[in-house]
Amino acid sequence: MSVDCLPPVDSSPTGASARARPNYSRRRAWVLLAVHLAILAHVAQWMWGGSTLSPVEPSEATDLAEHGRLNAGAIFFLVTIASTLVFGRWFCGWACHLVALQDGCRWLLMRVGLRPRAIQLGVLGLVPLVACIYMFLGPWLYRLWQGIAVEPRVALFTEEFWATFPGVTMSVVTFVVCGFGAVYFLGSKGFCTYACPYGAIFGIADQLAPQRIRVTDACQGCGKCTVACSSNVRVHQEVRDFKAVVDPGCMKCLDCVAACPNDALYVGFGAPALWTSRRTEPPTRERANASQRWVRAALEPTFVAALFVVLLSHQQQFQLGEHGGFVAAMALGTASVAWLFRGRATRNAGPALGDELLLAGAYLFALFALRGYRPLAPLVPWIEARAPWAASLGLGEGIPLLLSLGLAGLWAYSLLLAVRLLRRSDVSLQSLALRAAGRMTPAGRVFAAAVVCVLGLTVHAAAVRGAERDAADASARARAEAELEYARGLTQLESDQLEAAERAFRAALERDPAHVGARKRLVGVYFASGRDAECARELEQALSVAPGDPDLWFLRGLLAIRGGDAAAAESAWTRALDFDASHPAIREALAALCEERGDAAGARAHRAAARPSGP
Numbered sequence: 001m002s003v004d005c006l007p008p009v010d011s012s013p014t015g016a017s018a019r020a021r022p023n024y025s026r027r028r029a030w031v032l033l034a035v036h037l038a039i040l041a042h043v044a045q046w047m048w049g050g051s052t053l054s055p056v057e058p059s060e061a062t063d064l065a066e067h068g069r070l071n072a073g074a075i076f077f078l079v080t081i082a083s084t085l086v087f088g089r090w091f092c093g094w095a096c097h098l099v100a101l102q103d104g105c106r107w108l109l110m111r112v113g114l115r116p117r118a119i120q121l122g123v124l125g126l127v128p129l130v131a132c133i134y135m136f137l138g139p140w141l142y143r144l145w146q147g148i149a150v151e152p153r154v155a156l157f158t159e160e161f162w163a164t165f166p167g168v169t170m171s172v173v174t175f176v177v178c179g180f181g182a183v184y185f186l187g188s189k190g191f192c193t194y195a196c197p198y199g200a201i202f203g204i205a206d207q208l209a210p211q212r213i214r215v216t217d218a219c220q221g222c223g224k225c226t227v228a229c230s231s232n233v234r235v236h237q238e239v240r241d242f243k244a245v246v247d248p249g250c251m252k253c254l255d256c257v258a259a260c261p262n263d264a265l266y267v268g269f270g271a272p273a274l275w276t277s278r279r280t281e282p283p284t285r286e287r288a289n290a291s292q293r294w295v296r297a298a299l300e301p302t303f304v305a306a307l308f309v310v311l312l313s314h315q316q317q318f319q320l321g322e323h324g325g326f327v328a329a330m331a332l333g334t335a336s337v338a339w340l341f342r343g344r345a346t347r348n349a350g351p352a353l354g355d356e357l358l359l360a361g362a363y364l365f366a367l368f369a370l371r372g373y374r375p376l377a378p379l380v381p382w383i384e385a386r387a388p389w390a391a392s393l394g395l396g397e398g399i400p401l402l403l404s405l406g407l408a409g410l411w412a413y414s415l416l417l418a419v420r421l422l423r424r425s426d427v428s429l430q431s432l433a434l435r436a437a438g439r440m441t442p443a444g445r446v447f448a449a450a451v452v453c454v455l456g457l458t459v460h461a462a463a464v465r466g467a468e469r470d471a472a473d474a475s476a477r478a479r480a481e482a483e484l485e486y487a488r489g490l491t492q493l494e495s496d497q498l499e500a501a502e503r504a505f506r507a508a509l510e511r512d513p514a515h516v517g518a519r520k521r522l523v524g525v526y527f528a529s530g531r532d533a534e535c536a537r538e539l540e541q542a543l544s545v546a547p548g549d550p551d552l553w554f555l556r557g558l559l560a561i562r563g564g565d566a567a568a569a570e571s572a573w574t575r576a577l578d579f580d581a582s583h584p585a586i587r588e589a590l591a592a593l594c595e596e597r598g599d600a601a602g603a604r605a606h607r608a609a610a611r612p613s614g615p
């Protein structure tokens, strides 16, 4: 938010302002420090004990949406949302490690004289809500759409605490991009406003919460509360218009309460923001012409649908016939929720329509290119050959979702500035002039060169990601065709058409050489047709693909028996028991061997250890 339009701020301590006011910033800093210490203690306990409570982190709730597993993170997220419905958006202000990062970066930037101003990026403000629905509702809704049931279960403990978190390299990049980058380019809560999926749901719950920042009649409209707010809320205006802060961006940090010289602000219960009536006339905005209004009206749902397509196509190829209806329903639902909970706060006007279209297109392109892109992957073998310790840094990792959302926002805004450099006589990035009075400044030249380089890298990333997705699609298609051939082979096997079955299993292996089922069945076909040499050759190949498959070891034993080598058979079957200790056919075969050599006790023991064979 800009602090333009503020009344002149009176800095003289009046009687009321001279009182000792609680320092909520300091209290918040202590609470955030305690949160980080608790996280460190949790990590230490896991490293020490090997098993621990699953991460208490909202992102873990994706496991509930995708696999029906209720873990500690999902419970924490649900409890936090429920408490936000009553107390407002407290988690963001008091418990989020990313708010600590953004506040810390803002504080450092202000120490060097930079006060980041909030930038309005129009339709990109929908990104957090789309990301939230994609992460936490999408998988669940898609299963409902497909009629697939998932058995819910509780999974509170884990041995793989770090499995869902990025490695060192991506963590450092996240720190820089979501901290300094987002704060400097987009404002003090840049990541929260344009990338964070949790913020979207907290913002919605906040609008239904009865507890808010409210005002008494002591307010004199001085604007000090707005100056104190690092969440870009126009506090003085909101309390004037609504007698309460209604902006869903309010994180209940209480800095405004502490800053008010008249003690006019307090935290209190009353009507939720959605139903708070306005005490003043709403500001009149210049109305766009009819065609622009239509384009704008269509832009939001179109952008939301396109964003869903880009996000979904990360996992599988988007097929219009198969996924189009689902995406259209999700986009319409999301756009409706966004409209319903758009908030009643008065904000600066957004970008012009042309700029908004450019931002939307650039964002989608960058997200497609960057998510999952592994920028250092080609260099990893070279680096690790010279510095083996670098293997622990995760240099070859792909860019994770949240980082790619943040990067795409920065990239889209940078491209917009670069285009403005070509068309406007005055352009600035925050307080840094890039072009002044029609002349490019040195900073502007550096910025333009950087944007051209990053554009080149992004195009390269898009080409790489496109090729990777094509390869993944081709391999998924080949796997699906292999499954079909395999199923055909099984049918032919059932009707004893061994030759036709062999052809089908071979065809399956041509399409997917790692298809263990087809390879196993092929071994069985050779065995049944008495082609022992081919059987042995195929069996060794199958064991190299699936060395832990007990059926393959069983077949190896059968082959050895046929060759008259009972010792080799026993050794193969004993090995098979390592992978399935109660395999009925293997136990029976071992029992038969024991009986042959007169070991009745051994035979009994094997039969007792076998699980009942299937019907």
Ligand code: SF4
Residues within 6 Å of the ligand: 091, 092, 093, 096, 097, 098, 099, 191, 192, 193, 196, 197, 198, 199, 200, 202
């Ligand atoms: S919006 Fe997201 S990043 Fe920002 S404070 Fe809230 S949870 Fe943290």
Ligand code: SF4
Residues within 6 Å of the ligand: 215, 218, 219, 220, 221, 222, 223, 224, 225, 226, 235, 236, 239, 259, 260, 261, 262, 263, 264, 265
């Ligand atoms: S609430 Fe307090 S700080 Fe804010 S405008 Fe009113 S008197 Fe000034």
Ligand code: SF4
Residues within 6 Å of the ligand: 213, 228, 229, 230, 231, 232, 233, 235, 245, 249, 250, 251, 252, 253, 254, 255, 256, 257
């Ligand atoms: S309005 Fe007040 S409580 Fe809300 S974020 Fe701003 S300073 Fe914090």
